[in-house]
Amino acid sequence: MAKSTTDNDSTIEALLEQRSQYEEWLLRLDTSGDKAPPAVRQRVRGDYEARLESVMEQLRGRSAVIAEELERQHASQAELDRERRAAEEALAEAEVRHTVGEYGEEEWRRLSDQSRGGIEQLRTRLRSIGAEITRLTDVQALLVTPRGAAAPPPPPPPPPAPPARTPRPEIIEQSPFETHLAEEPLAATPAPATKAEPSAPPPAKVDELAFLKSVSEEETSRPVRRPSNPGMPAQTATAAPRPQEPATPAPAAGKVASGVAKTLKCGECGTLNRPTEWYCERCGAELAGV
Template sequence: MAKPSRSHDGLQQLLDERNRYEQWIATLESRRESTPEHVFKRVHADYEQRLTGVRQQLTERTGEVRSAISGLKDRLKQASEQEAERVDEMHEAELRSVVGELTPEQWELRKREVEVELTRFADDKKKISEELNQLLLIIEQTTDHETDAEPAAHAPPAPATPSPPPAPIESPPPAAAVPADATRVRSKTPARPRAATHNDSPGPVEPEKPPVPIESLAPDEVAVPPTAEPAKASDQSAPSGPSSVGSAQPRPDAPAAASAKRSKSSGTAQPTDPRRENEKTLKCGECAAMNYPTEWYCESCGGELSAL
């Protein structure tokens, strides 16, 4: 117990001396403007030198204090274990007294002895704890002052102002997303022309209608017949001279058929076949009606075309 106390006293003196020098330096700084510069520097250097010496001694003594703290912790642990053993002995003696092994007088004697030892252990633990707390406080004060004093000398100079963030922060992060969207747009863009091409293809082509008879077509729907047929027909049926008249005489019933056809056409008023009208190239000399080159008699007046 004596050795840790001397260590504690010596450390406490060093701590007090350090605090005194620090206070002197702070007061000296307040008098700097009213003191000659060379005098201020000389006194300030003297106090700084003394403070540095005290700090070095505290650093050297810190190892001793730490060793003393470790020893006090061991002693505190040992005292706690001995106290627990004495408590167990007292409970054991009480149990033996209850079963009759120990007489009441022996039990009372053992109980008083254990109580005295427990009181001593409690006092020792209290003293050890107090001294341990003091040494821990000294270590804490020493460490705090060393941490406050040494960073300026040992720590590398930190930049006064943090450098601005690098250029990558200015680069827009959505740049990577734009190509993805563009890719999706490009991938979708060909689909629309392709679909349009497919729609424009002859999908809805209507089936071909069956040929309509020429007689049922309207005048504006009749296609112009090939020109070769009228010429050919006119070459075949155009009568000239007496030979044509002679060849037409063997048909005595032609006027009756022509008149029947004429009466039928006048009674029913059927529409004239435009194609056939276009092919009527033979003009009747009697009524000036146009007839087909293949007709023998005029459809209007019934006159014989070949004779005309």
Template sequence: MTKAKTNALDALRALIAERQQYEQWMSTLESKRDGIQEHVFEKVYGDYRGRLERVIGEIHGHAEELQLSITALSSRLVEVAREEDVRRDSLQEAELRAAVGEYEPAQWEEMRAEAERELEKVAADRESLDSQLGELRSIQKLGAVGVAARVDRSESAPAEPIATSSDTASTVPESPPSAVAVSPSQSDDSVAAPVAAATASNDSGNAVPAAPSADPGRSSLAQIAPAAQSSPTVGQKSKAARTPAGGLSAVKSKEARAEQAKTLKCPECGTPNYPTEWYCERCGAELATM
């Protein structure tokens, strides 16, 4: 190995040792972080990190030269190993010829001593090259290591909890009940049933007067035209539940009310009702007192 290559190799060794020193300092500094003010820690840590990155940059600058040296040494090692094998074979061949009597004993001893000296020299060269190549490869491996993993000193944000199906169900607002569609064929009893049911739940018996009908002709039309008989609704069932025990005949009379006119007006809202009704079909006011 030339003097220039030796100097370059020595410089590379020094850089690797310096890098390892900075990495050790940074690791020790991290373990001493507790009780140290953050800005002081950041200052010292940043100084070591800057030095480390500078050294790594210089090591990478020698990477190409180092690879060329490894390639050259590898080729030289192959040649020396081949030469060693050739000299070893030559020594065995001379020994065999001497054994059959081709060489005189003195001549054989001289040949053997010379061959062994050359073989030892080649073997020493091979061992030296092998050692140098191993050292260069070790340096290359150490130099290939990147910047030491930086410790993330920032406070990590807490992870948002993953919403489960039960949590999602609890946060979704309940949809309002869908409105029941009223067909045109339903009677006024079906339309006024929810109002009567709401009024019936009032224990005080005081009915809240409803707003007058938006259609003025509806009342007169209801007085003239007989109402079509409709199927029982929830509101009618509520009124039936409030019918006193003595009013069973009034319930039976509903079978014939289709032929009657709504002649009984509510004193509260003025809505016409059948004369057999106990409560106003619109606002739920009591009609039995009339």
């Protein structure tokens, strides 16, 4: 059986070498630039192609033998791999027994050397069988691949990538939006000031027509009074009462008025006012008629 396998291997190797030789000659014939007539070149090409086809037929006839040999090599590889794993487990077990004290140093050294040597031999045989399996697999691929397909032409270059589209100037479009956002708080800043302005309670509702009528009648019936504050402009009959808006007096007049006692009582709300005031500082009612 071993002799038959060796003969088959030799025959297959020889046929593979012939196949490579004929393919190389055909390649040189295609790339040579001699001035031979086309008919001569075609005749030489036909001879090489016929020889190559004959070699391929012989290889195909041995495809069954190659498949059988490949299967046998796979089985041998599996068996050797099992032996290797068993030897490694035996070595690990011996190491554990040596660690706990069952095996002495001499016994452990002997078992370790023996196990490691056997494991190395098994690994060497596995490498050899792996190389043979690779060779037989390549031979099978050559038998099923038609001539000329062993060296396929390079794949066409990928289509050029589409040009990158110029990004839209989104930043420029967003800049007005950002400016608008930044300006919104500025437009809303006066709102808190308007809310904080009415610190005093709102004045009582007064009939404007009756108020204006009474003022006009009093102005005609009594002499003109001096203003309570020299810096404050004279009030007119048409001016509407302003709630809680005292006039800004001059610094000197403010100091004098601050020392005057509040003895004038408002007839509307009862609040005490200075005798120099014309209107109640709380409700705004006129103090002249009190």
